[in-house]
Amino acid sequence: MPTAAETLDPAHAAARTREPAIVVDHLQKTFRLPHRRYSTLKERVLHPFSSSTYDELHAVHDATFSVAQGEFFGIVGRNGSGKSSLLKCLAGIYNADSGSVAIAGRISPFIELGVGFNPELTARDNAMVNAIMLGLSRKQARERFDSIIEFAELEEFMDLPLKNYSSGMVVRLAFAVTVQVDAEVLLIDEVLAVGDAAFQAKCFDQFHRLKAEGKTIVFVTHDMSAIQRFCDRAMLVERGKIMSIDSPSVIARAYNELNFGQILSEGAGPRMIPDVAEIKEAWFEDADGKRVTALEHGARMAMAMEVRFHQAAEDPWFSLHVRNPARHVVFSTGSTLHLTTTGAFTAGETVVVRVELENWFSPGEYTMTPTIAASGGTDVLDVREDLATLDVHGRPLGGVVDIPHTFEVHRS
Ligand SMILES: Nc1ncnc2c1ncn2[C@@H]1O[C@H](COP(=O)(O)OP(=O)(O)OP(=O)(O)O)[C@@H](O)[C@H]1O
Secondary structure (H helix, E strand, O other), X not given: OOOHHHHHOHHHHHHHHOOEEEEEEEEEEEEEEEOOOOOOHHHHHHOOOOOOOEEEEEEEEEEEEEXXXXXXXXXXXXXXOOXXXXXXXXXOOOOOOEEEEEEOXXXXXXXXXXXXXXXXXXXXXXXXXXXXXOOOOHHHHHHHHHHHHHHHXXXXXXXXXXXXXXXXXXXXXXXXXXXXXXXXXXXXXXXXXXXXXXXXXXXXXXXXXXXXXXXXXXXXXXXXXXXHHHOOEEEEEEOOEEEEEEOHXXXXXXXXXXXXXXXXXXXXXXXXXXXXXXXXXXXXXXXXXXXXXXXXXXXXXXXXXXXXXXXXXXXXXXXXXXXXXXXXXXXXXXXXXXXXXXXXXXXXXXXXXXXXXXXXXXXXXXXXXEEEEEHHHOXXXXXXXXXXXXXXXXXXXXXXXXXXXXXXXXXX
16 A cells, blocks of 8 residues: 555655565565673683573575565665665575565666676676676677776775775775676665765766666665665665655655754764754845756855754754755855844744855866754754755866856066
């Protein structure tokens, strides 16, 4: 029986009508963590009645879901929630205790760094061995070899044993192999966490390509903007259990709430206070006040958010943060920087917060994250990660901003 969200959301509807590429049914993976064991003769004599006992850790607990062919499916959750264990069950790296996994087509996993690589072999040999293990013929592997090495930018190092590589180089090689072997189903765990900004941009290019080619991709990450940018649907897991499967924006929000909740229970940092205020929308505007998703570099522009108060609030703080594709906050502003107070708001009131500025961002894709806080910033009333996106056009520039400036050469 579909949920209300599934009925309304076109991504859910599409996922239901397409043939499934992955069907997971009541999957269970439990680790047994032994209690202290007495192994030496002396210990056994001293503790004659102790027996070997275990704690059971349900890394994957009764997981049932399916992923449609051609779907980009995100998995998010806090550290230790079971994402990698689930992906390893899908990849056949772990044997599940019970339940089943059915996958239509060839799988290419990017799961645990270094698995399948031999540190004594060169990048060349590792790439060939892996490509063949993942289903390419020798001839195909030879043909793909150049593009694998080119993608990984390891042309100069391909005859160096892998043990002499930096971890970043190994990641690039592993990801290059994963995306070049023409598998129908790709399982990708946390690739964005390890690379630098340039590598991330390359990963994003590959995601676009794989998506356009109709590949099925299961993608684990902590990067909510990537989830919202690429995924058709996403799943939130917590303590091995599936908490919900929904649209990427709903899941990103649930994940953020879970994280703020965690901070709250640890008694440190900001805490999430639900139900006071809600960020309904955020958008960019051009010089004429028209909502846009693309703008020419150098033009006058505005960014805005619409907030609805469900309860009365006194002097809430509004702020807006703009991130570039490398996830750096390139611009951040807030009411505290400009106003002594924002005033008092009543339940049911809707306000629009607007910031006007000159578009000094370098060409590229940007996202805006609006937030509302209270009590001097310690209570977060709402935060919407990457709610609006903006594509800035113009001639390519070197830096993250292009500040108006003069340039002179003086001869002495
Ligand atoms: N091989 C293993 N043996 C014992 N326990 C394990 C093993 N692999 C994972 N676990 C445990 O299972 C739970 C889920 O781990 P898993 O790595 O799947 O989480 P995760 O969501 O991928 O975490 P992270 O975001 O930190 O990568 C954790 O408590 C972890 O300690």
